[in-house]
Amino acid sequence: xxxxxxxxxxxxxxxxxxxxxxxxxxxxxxxxxxxxxxxxxxxxxxxxxxxxxxxxxxxxxxxxxxxxxxxxxxxxxxxxxxxxxxxxxxxxxxxxxxxxxxxxxxxxxxxxxxxxxxxxxxxxxxxxxxxxxxxxxxxxxxxxxxxxxxxxxxxxxxxxxxxxxxxxxxxxxxxxxxxxxxxxxxxxxxxxxxxxxxxxxxxxxxxxxxxxxxxxxxxxxxxxxxxxxxxxxxxxxxxxxxxxxxxxxxxxxxxxxxxxxxxxxxxxxxxxxxxxxxxxxxxxxxxxxxxxxxxxxxxxxxxxxxxxxxxxxxxxxxxxxxxxxxxxxxxxxxxxxxxxxxxxxxxxxxxxxxxxxxxxxxxxxxxxxxxxxxxxxxxxxxxxxxxxxxxxxxxxxxxxxxxxxxxxxxxxxxxxxxxxxxxxxxxxxxxxxxxxxxxxxxxxxxxxxxxxxxxxxxxxxxxxxxxxxxxxxxxxxxxxxxxxxxxxxxxxxxxxxxxxxxxxxxxxxxxxxxxxxxxxxxxxxxxxxxxxxxxxxxxxxxxxxxxxxxxxxxxxxxxxxxxxxxxxxxxxxxxxxxxxxxxxxxxxxxxxxxxxxxxxxxxxxxxxxxxxxxxxxxxxxxxxxxxxxxxxxxxxxxxxxxxxxxxxxxxxxxxxxxxxxxxxxxxxxxxxxxxxxxxxxxxxxxxxxxxxxxxxxxxxxxxxxxxxxxxxxxxxxxxxxxxxxxxxxxxxxxxxxxxxxxxxxxxxxxxxxxxxxxxxxxxxxxxxxxxxxxxxxxxxxxxxxxxxxxxxxxxxxxxxxxxxxxxxxxxxxxxxxxxxxxxxxxxxxxxxxxxxxxx
Ligand SMILES: *[C@@H]1O[C@H](CO)[C@@H](O)[C@H](O)[C@H]1NC(C)=O
Ligand SMILES: *[C@@H]1O[C@H](CO)[C@@H](O)[C@H](O)[C@H]1NC(C)=O
Ligand SMILES: *[C@@H]1O[C@H](CO)[C@@H](O)[C@H](O)[C@H]1NC(C)=O
Ligand SMILES: *[C@@H]1O[C@H](CO)[C@@H](O)[C@H](O)[C@H]1NC(C)=O
Ligand SMILES: *[C@@H]1O[C@H](CO)[C@@H](O)[C@H](O)[C@H]1NC(C)=O
Ligand SMILES: *[C@@H]1O[C@H](CO)[C@@H](O)[C@H](O)[C@H]1NC(C)=O
Ligand SMILES: *[C@@H]1O[C@H](CO)[C@@H](O)[C@H](O)[C@H]1NC(C)=O
Ligand SMILES: *[C@@H]1O[C@H](CO)[C@@H](O)[C@H](O)[C@H]1NC(C)=O
Ligand SMILES: *[C@@H]1O[C@H](CO)[C@@H](O)[C@H](O)[C@H]1NC(C)=O
Ligand SMILES: *[C@@H]1O[C@H](CO)[C@@H](O)[C@H](O)[C@H]1NC(C)=O
Ligand SMILES: *[C@@H]1O[C@H](CO)[C@@H](O)[C@H](O)[C@H]1NC(C)=O
Ligand SMILES: *[C@@H]1O[C@H](CO)[C@@H](O)[C@H](O)[C@H]1NC(C)=O
Numbered sequence: 108x109x110x111x112x113x114x115x116x117x118x119x120x121x122x123x124x125x126x127x128x129x130x131x132x133x134x135x136x137x138x139x140x141x142x143x144x145x146x147x148x149x150x151x152x153x154x155x156x157x158x159x160x161x162x163x164x165x166x167x168x169x170x171x172x173x174x175x176x177x178x179x180x181x182x183x184x185x186x187x188x189x190x191x192x193x194x195x196x197x198x199x200x201x202x203x204x205x206x207x208x209x210x211x212x213x214x215x216x217x218x219x220x221x222x223x224x225x226x227x228x229x230x231x232x233x234x235x236x237x238x239x240x241x242x243x244x245x246x247x248x249x250x251x252x253x254x255x256x257x258x259x260x261x262x263x264x265x266x267x268x269x270x271x272x273x274x275x276x277x278x279x280x281x282x283x284x285x286x287x288x289x290x291x292x293x294x295x296x297x298x299x300x301x302x303x304x305x306x307x308x309x310x311x312x313x314x315x316x317x318x319x320x321x322x323x324x325x326x327x328x329x330x331x332x333x334x335x336x337x338x339x340x341x342x343x344x345x346x347x348x349x350x351x352x353x354x355x356x357x358x359x360x361x362x363x364x365x366x367x368x369x370x371x372x373x374x375x376x377x378x379x380x381x382x383x384x385x386x387x388x389x390x391x392x393x394x395x396x397x398x399x400x401x402x403x404x405x406x407x408x409x410x411x412x413x414x415x416x417x418x419x420x421x422x423x424x425x426x427x428x429x430x431x432x433x434x435x436x437x438x439x440x441x442x443x444x445x446x447x448x449x450x451x452x453x454x455x456x457x458x459x460x461x462x463x464x465x466x467x468x469x470x471x472x473x474x475x476x477x478x479x480x481x482x483x484x485x486x487x488x489x490x491x492x493x494x495x496x497x498x499x500x501x502x503x504x505x506x507x508x509x510x511x512x513x514x515x516x517x518x519x520x521x522x523x524x525x526x527x528x529x530x531x532x533x534x535x536x537x538x539x540x541x542x543x544x545x546x547x548x549x550x551x552x553x554x555x556x557x558x559x560x561x562x563x564x565x566x567x568x569x570x571x572x573x574x575x576x577x578x579x580x581x582x583x584x585x586x587x588x589x590x591x592x593x594x595x596x597x598x599x600x601x602x603x604x605x606x607x608x609x610x611x612x613x614x615x616x617x618x619x620x621x622x623x624x625x626x627x628x629x630x631x632x633x634x635x636x637x638x639x640x641x642x643x644x645x646x647x648x649x650x651x652x653x654x655x656x657x658x659x660x661x662x663x664x665x666x667x668x669x670x671x672x673x674x675x676x677x678x679x680x681x682x683x684x685x686x687x688x689x690x691x692x693x694x695x696x697x698x699x700x701x702x703x704x705x706x707x708x709x710x711x712x713x714x715x716x717x718x719x720x721x722x723x724x725x726x727x728x729x730x731x732x733x734x735x736x737x738x739x740x741x742x743x744x745x746x747x748x749x750x751x752x753x754x755x756x757x758x759x760x761x762x763x764x765x766x767x768x769x770x771x772x773x774x775x776x777x778x779x780x781x782x783x784x785x786x787x788x789x790x791x792x793x794x795x796x797x798x799x800x801x802x803x804x805x806x807x808x809x810x811x812x813x814x815x816x817x818x819x820x821x822x823x824x825x826x827x828x829x830x831x832x833x834x835x836x837x838x839x840x841x842x843x844x845x846x847x848x849x850x851x852x853x854x855x856x857x858x859x860x861x862x863x864x865x866x867x868x869x870x871x872x873x874x875x876x877x878x879x880x881x882x883x884x885x886x887x888x889x890x891x892x893x894x895x896x897x898x899x900x901x902x903x904x905x906x907x908x909x910x911x912x913x914x915x916x917x918x919x920x921x922x923x924x925x926x927x928x929x930x931x932x933x934x935x936x937x938x939x940x941x942x943x944x945x946x
Contacts, residue, residue, distance in 0.1 A: 143230065143231040143232075144228055144229065144230045144231070145164075145166050145179075145180075145228065145229045145230075146226060146227070146228045146229075147164050147180035147189050147223070147225060147226070147227055147228075147229075148164075148225060148226055149162060149164060149186065149225065153165065155196075155203045155205045156205060157205055157210050157211065158208065158210075159183075159210050160183055160184050161181065161182065161183040161184075161210055161211060161307075162181070162182050162183075162186055163177070163179050163180065163181050163194060163196065163203065163211050164179050164180040164181075165177045165178070165179040165196075165203055166178055166179040166180075166229070167179070167260070167261075167262040167268075168196075168198060168202070168203060168262075169198075169262060169263075169264055169266075170198070171198055172198070172199060173197065173198065173384075173385075174195055174196070174197055174198070174209070174384060174385040174401045175195070175196065175197075175198040176193060176194070176195060176196075176214075176262060176263075176264075176265075176266035176290075177193070177194060177195075177196050177198070177203060177211075177262070178191070178192065178193045178194070178262050178268055179191070179192070179194075180192070180229075181194055181211065181213055181216070183307055183308050184307075184308045186225075187224065187225075188222030188223065188224060189222060189223050189224065189225070189227065190213065190216040190217070190218055190219060190222060190223075190310055191216065191217040191218055191223075191229055191239050191248065192213045192214075192215060192216040192217070193213070193214055193215040193216070193262070193266055193268055193281060194211040194212055194213045194214060195211065195212045195214060195266070195290075195385055195387065195401070196209075196211045197209045197401075208404060208405050209401055209405055209406065210405070210406070212387065212399065212406060213288075213310075214266060214286075214288040214289075214290050214387050214389075215266070215268070215281050215284075215285070215286050215288065216286055216310060217239055217247075217248040217281075218239055218247045218248040219286060219304055219310035219311065219312060220310075220311055220312055221241075221245075221247040221248060222247075222310060223239060223240075223241040223242070223247045224241060224242050225242065226242035227239065227240060227241045227242050227247070228240050231257070231260055232253065234253045234254055235252050235253055235254065235255055235256060235257030235270070235278070236249055236250060236251065236252055236253035236257075237249065237250040237252060237257075237260070237270060237279070238250075250270060250279045252270055252278050252279050255272070255278045255279075256272045256273060256278070257270045257271070257272060257278050257279075258271055258272050258273045259271055265290060265291070265292045265293065266290045266293070267280050267281055267282045267293070268280065268281040269281075282294070283299070284299075285299055285300070285301055286301070286302070286304065286312075287301055287302060287303050287304050287389055287390045287391075288301070288387055288388060288389045288390070289301065289354075289355075289356050289387065289388045290356065290387045290388075291356050291357065291358065291382070291385075291386060291387070292355065292356070292357075293355065293356065294353040294354070294355050295318070295319075295320055295325070295353060295354045295355070296320060296351045296352070296353045297319075297320050297321060297322070297351055297352060297353075299319070299320070300317045300318065300319045301317065301318040301319075301390040301396075302314065302316065302317050302390070303315075303316055303390050303391055303392040304392070305392060306392070313392050314330055315329060315330055315423065316328070316329060316330065316390070316392075316394055316423070317330055317334075318390055318396065320352055320353060320354055320363075321352065322346060322352050322365065323341060323342045323343075323346060323352065323365055324339050324340055324341035324342060324352075324363070324365075324375075325339070325340045325352075325354045325363050326338065326339045326340075327339075327390075327394065327396065327413055328482075329422055329423070329482060329539075329541055331537075331538060331539040331541075332538065332539075333538070335422070335482035335483075335486065335487065335537065335539070335541065336482055336483050336486040337394070337413075337420070337421070337422045337481055337482045337483060338413040338415070338483075339483065339486075340354065340363045340375045340376075340377070341363075341375065342363060342365035342366060342374040342375055343680060343681035343684075344366055344374070344681065345366075346365050346366050347366050348365075348366055348367070348368055350364075350368060352364065352365040356386065356387070356388050356398070357370075357373075358381055358382045359378065359379060359380075359381045359382070360373065360376040360377060360378050360379060361376060361377045361379060361388065361396075361398070361410075361412050362374075362375070362376035362377075363375040363376065377410075377412050378755075379398050379409060379410040379412070380400075380409050380410065382400060383400065383402075384400055384401045384402065385400070385401050386398055386399065386400045386401075386409065387399055388412070393421060393423070393424070394413070394421040394422060394423055394424075395411050395412075395413060395421070396411070396412040396413045397410070397411055397412070398410040398411075398412065417434070418431070418434050419431035419432070419433075419434065419481065419542070419544045419545075420481050420544065421481065421542070422481040422482050422541040422542050423455075423541055423542060424436070424453065424481075424542050425437075425452070425453055425455060425542040425543070426447065426452075426453060426454045426455015426456065426541075426542065427455040427456060427457065427539075427540055427541055427542075428444055428455060428456040428457070428458075428540050428542075428543070428559070429452060429453065429455045429456055429542050429543070430475070430478065430542070430543045430544070430545050431481075431542050431543065431544050431545065432544070432545040435452075436452040436453045436455075436542075437452065438452070438456050439456065439473065439475055439543065439559055440473050440559075440561070442459070443458060443459055443460075443473060443559075443561040443562075444456040444457065444458060444459060445457060445458075445459050455542075458561065458562060459564070460561075460562040460563075460564040461562065462516075462519070462560060462561070462562045463562055464516035466562065467513070467516060469562060469563045469564075470513060470560055470561070470562060470563070471560075471561060471563055472509055472512075472521065472558035472559060472560055472561070473558070473559050473561055474556060474557075474558055475543065475545075475556065475557040475558070475559065476556055477545060477554070477555075477556075478543050478544065478545050478555065478556065478557045479522075479524075479543070479544050479555040479557070480522055480535075480537070480540075480541075480543055480544070480555070480557065481541060481542050481543070481544055482537075482541065484522060484524060484533070484535050484555075487522070487535040487536070487537050504532070505523050505525075505532075505556075507534070508521045508523045508534035508536075508558075509521045509523075509558055511534065511536060512536050512558070512560060513560070515536065517538045518536040518537075518538065518560065519537055519538055519539060519540050519559070519560055520536070520537055520540055520557055520558060520559045520560055521534060521535075521536060521557075521558040521560075522534070522535040522536075522537065522555060522556075522557050522558075523535075523555070523556050523557075523558065524553050524554070524555045525553065525554055525555075526553050526554075526629055540559065543557060625683060625684075625686075625687035625697050625698055625699045625700050625710070626698065626699035626700075626710070627699065627700060627701065627702070628699050628700070628701045628708070628710060629701065629703055630701055630703040630704075630706050630708070632701075633655070633666055633701050633708055633710070636655040636656060636657060636658070636664065636666070637653045637654065637655035637666050638655070640653045640666075640668070641653075642654040642655075644665055644717070645717075645718065645767070650667055650668045650669045650670040651667070651668050651670075652665050652666065652667045652668075653665070653666045653667075653668065654666075654713065655710075662713075663713035663715075664698060664699075664710050664711065664712065664713050665710070665711045665712070665713050665714070666708055666709070666710050666711075667708060667709045667710075667711065668706075668707075668708050669707040669708065669709065679702055679707065680702065682783060683697070683700045683702075683709070685783065686782070686783040687700075689750075689751075689755060689759070689782070689783070691746075691747060691750040691754075692746075692776070692778070693743045693744065693746045693747030693750065693776075693777065693778050693779060694747050694750065694751070694778055694779050694780075694782060695711050695712060695714065695770055695778045695779065695780040695781075696711065696712045697709060697710070697711055698710045698711060698712060711780065714770035714771060714772050714778060714780075715771075715772060715773045716770075716771035716772060716773060716775060717770065717771065718766060718767050718768070718769060718770055718771070719740065719766040719767075719769040719770070719771060719777065719827075719831075720765075720766035720767050722771065723737075723766060723830060723831050723834055723867075724766075724830075724834070724835065724836055725834060725835075725869050731869060731870050732775070732870075733870070733872040733873075734870075734872050734873055734875070734876040734879065734880065736775050737831050737832070737873075738879075738883070738908075739775070739776075739777075740769070740771070740775065740777040740831065741828055741831060741883070741886075741908065742905070742908045742909070743776060743777035743778070744764075744769055744777055744779060744824060744827065745824065745901055745904045745905045745908060746905055747777075747778065747779040748761065748764070748779065748820055748821075748824060748901040749900075749901040749902045749904075749905050751779075751782055751820075752817040752820070752900070752901050752902075753900070753901065753902055758817060759782055759783060760815065760816075760817055760819065760820060761779065761781070761782050761820050761823075762815070762819060762820065763781060763805070763823075764779070764805060764820050764823035764824055764827060765804075765805045765823065765826075765827060766827055766830060766831075768780050768781050769827065804826065804836075804837045804838050805822075805823040805826050805827070805837070806819070806822075806823070807819040807821075807822035807823065807895065808822075808893055816895060817900075817901070818895035818896070818898045819895070820901070821890045821895075821898045821899065821900070821901060821904070822890060822891060822895070822898065824890055824901070824904070825886075825887045825888070825889070825890025825891040825898075826849075826850070826887075826891070828883065828884075828886065828887040828890065829849060829850070829853060829884065829887045829891075830849065832865070832866065832867065832873075832880050832883055832884055832887065833849060833853075833865045833866065833867055834867025834868070834869050834870060834873070835849060835867075836849070837849045837850065848923065850891065850922060850923045851923040852865070853865060853884070853887075853888075853922075854920055854921065854922055854923050857888065857920040858920060862881045862884050863877045863878075863880075863881050865884070866880045866881070867880075882914075885914045885918065886904060886907055886908070886914055888918050888920060888922065889904075889914050889915055889918055890904065891922045892918070892919060892922065893919065893921070893922055894919075897915075897919070899915070
């Protein structure tokens with residue numbers, strides 16, 4: 108039989124390791140004959156028991172030291188039911204270690220809906236089928252590969268179980284049938300789904316939730332009909348590549364590839380801590396998508412990928428109809444709803460009298476003010492109540508919304524969302540209601556009111572005893588069939604057609620509800636928050652900045668009004684989303700934005716000490732910083748840039764580093780502002796690109812010649828450092844001619860070995876620390892090297908500043924660049940350059 112050869116090889120390989128083990132008795136391993144059939148009988152020497160009550164009977168183990176994949180039978184607890192599964196275990200070569208507190212993690216199983224008993228068999232038949240038979244002969248699972256010339260079975264290094272043919276081509280693989288987990292490198296493509304398993308001891312699928320992939324996004328949804336999305340990873344651009352869209356767990360990120368084909372440049376991603384050991388993702392029954400990593404003391408959760416602002420945003424946290432408020436669940440109405448389990452409000456609520464289509468005249472609505480819905484509203488059926496396609500939707504009022512729901516029996520609620528501007532209201536009509544959220548305003552500029560459709564019981568009926576009413580509901584239930592899927596019942600819900608969204612509808616709304624994203628404000632709101640843009644904080648290349656205060660009355664904000672942008676584009680929202688996702692202590696945080704007709708505003712955290720230029724150029728003598736503060740500021744900027752260049756999965760070039768873009772908070776922590784903006788402008792309007800980016804004086808020499816890399820930022824950083832140390836502007840026309848250009852002056856002083864002359868002489872403290880300041884100047888000189896390849900990376904700069912690395916000893920002090928240090932304040936050359944944008 109063709110199959111047995113490879114199989115024998117595999118097993119021999121394993122046995123070889125087994126034989127060579129010094130202390131074989133602690134590790135048990137299958138010594139069964141080299142058959143193509145395995146029986147799960149734990150009495151054999153083959154089973155490995157773990158202290159948490161689980162047990163595995165391995166069939167194939169990837170031989171390694173440390174965590175590794177194995178497949179075989181798995182059970183937990185009473186062990187009266189078994190899975191044929193792939194699990195991650197701690198191995199010491201080809202055997203499984205059971206001593207540790209690292210328990211097996213099932214990442215795939217063949218038969219989670221049909222667990223088998225003791226004495227069931229797994230068989231690779233001579234015609235190439237791979238079959239799991241329960242002890243009574245019932246076929247619990249099979250690959251259906253009979254007649255497909257299967258030549259053997261392999262468990263790959265990645266944890267993929269593969270049936271291959273004589274050409275080593277894959278006939279069947281477990282990666283095509285994901286369950287609730289993904290391992291590194293495993294792709295989830297369109298047509299595949301992750302579906303949670305109920306628990307560690309009951310592996311039945313929980314058909315309520317799923318994670319799936321379409322052409323432009325990956326979504327976590329509730330499997331209602333139609334599905335309701337509660338989380339999305341979305342690619343906003345136009346898909347160019349014809350490859351399948353997929354999500355994948357990589358080292359350092361969970362990433363969506365829709366348009367990009369470069370492994371290092373996903374279109375959308377969530378960062379996760381770099382893997383120190385093996386990681387995997389599990390989609391859990393509570394709707395979280397968790398990343399686990401093996402650690403010396405067991406498996407630890409290292410990330411929660413679908414993180415929402417709070418627990419209330421998980422759509423089954425309070426069951427159906429439950430209202431979640433600060434993590435507590437309550438009933439929408441004690442008259443119309445009853446708790447499914449008296450002791451557990453989080454299991455949800457059901458109607459006291461089920462809705463009846465036949466009795467629709469007795470329907471009414473209960474009003475829930477300040478309540479919103481956990482699935483993304485923008486994804487629900489949005490009723491355009493004014494089909495005349497007029498530009499203004501002013502006819503879309505509350506009454507019309509409720510009326511639309513009344514008219515359609517499958518509508519279970521009318522969700523009305525409205526802003527202060529009546530033209531912007533929306534009406535959503537879900538067919539099924541999961542958890543609702545109360546009073547989470549989070550600075551949103553929309554109010555949402557939910558109107559739940561309820562059935563008014565007539566007076567006589569209300570008096571009917573419990574027993575009788577129940578039987579009446581049973582009749583309604585059975586007669587209504589599909590419409591009555593209102594309870595949290597598993598398996599009732601069927602996935603219907605996946606409706607592809609019309610990408611242009613409500614485009615501006617996409618970000619409204621995406622948890623963790625910057626808040627969207629209306630122009631009117633921002634006008635109010637900034638008192639009609641009265642307090643100007645500054646003017647920048649991209650527009651003016653105004654001071655404002657959030658509705659809470661205490662949180663100050665800085666509102667940047669971007670100039671000269673055209674119509675809103677998808678890219679604007681995409682860029683805002685990607686900028687909003689970047690969080691670092693040394694980067695100014697984007698809190699919100701406004702895209703209202705052609706108006707574009709960005710809302711940032713407020714930095715009370717303003718920009719760095721105010722503090723170092725001695726316009727007045729009251730502002731001056733001591734050496735320790737300057738040193739800290741330099742390190743802060745370096746860390747912020749390191750993050751942009753190296754720690755975001757995709758590199759972000761700032762391209763306009765200068766003191767005006769370094770902001771200081773009340774304790775003089777420095778944060779970089781305006782990162783990502785160059786890209787944003789770039790995408791929205793080509794005109795801006797025709798002039799050179801950045802600010803003369805801070806531009807690296809390669810702007811005139813070659814490709815721009817992150818080293819251009821390193822150069823600008825060097826200029827800023829020099830300015831900080833010398834307490835003067837790079838180009839200062841108030842100085843004598845030969846000292847006007849700081850960099851040239853610096854070059855000369857370096858030649859003369861007189862760098863200490865340059866130390867800021869307005870500050871006594873700086874004079875006291877001359878030696879240290881001069882040594883910092885070497886860092887600046889390194890960053891200012893003409894040849895960008897000679898400049899250090901920002902992470903190297905951080906290392907030097909932290910004292911764990913040294914400045915390159917062979918620096919070239921011939922750094923000044925005539926074309927920049929003379930009068931070139933207006934450069935309008937169009938430059939070809941390659942940028943890695945902020946995504
Ligand atoms: C086995 O079940 C126990 C109790 O439910 C659970 O704590 C443990 O994590 C399970 N072990 C594995 C390996 O799934
Ligand atoms: C499993 O098979 C063995 C040998 O045929 C038999 O002794 C044992 O009773 C069986 N166990 C169960 C639970 O059926
Ligand atoms: C089995 O998988 C391993 C690891 O992925 C691979 O190196 C090996 O070539 C595979 N064996 C066969 C027969 O395909
Ligand atoms: C299949 O893979 C095995 C192991 O990697 C190798 O030894 C063998 O030559 C391959 N066979 C073919 C037909 O490529
Ligand atoms: C697992 O849970 C499902 C759904 O709750 C239930 O129908 C099934 O009987 C359970 N199976 C076991 C073995 O407990
Ligand atoms: C999509 O890919 C094409 C070609 O690979 C690229 O030019 C384009 O910028 C990408 N679009 C987005 C929005 O990333
Ligand atoms: C993940 O990447 C980091 C940094 O590149 C590396 O140190 C680590 O070993 C990688 N982890 C795995 C599991 O490959
Ligand atoms: C409610 O939940 C409790 C605790 O899980 C359980 O013991 C009880 O049987 C449940 N009651 C009903 C009516 O299902
Ligand atoms: C909801 O708010 C409206 C307008 O503020 C008010 O008229 C109504 O009474 C409120 N309803 C409830 C149930 O509080
Ligand atoms: C009622 O709503 C369902 C689902 O939203 C829709 O498919 C159906 O066409 C609607 N019926 C009417 C009469 O509008
Ligand atoms: C939302 O409701 C509050 C009171 O409940 C009201 O003060 C506010 O003006 C409303 N906002 C909008 C945008 O209508
Ligand atoms: C409301 O329900 C009662 C009892 O089922 C019925 O007698 C009455 O006609 C209904 N009202 C309307 C307006 O249909």
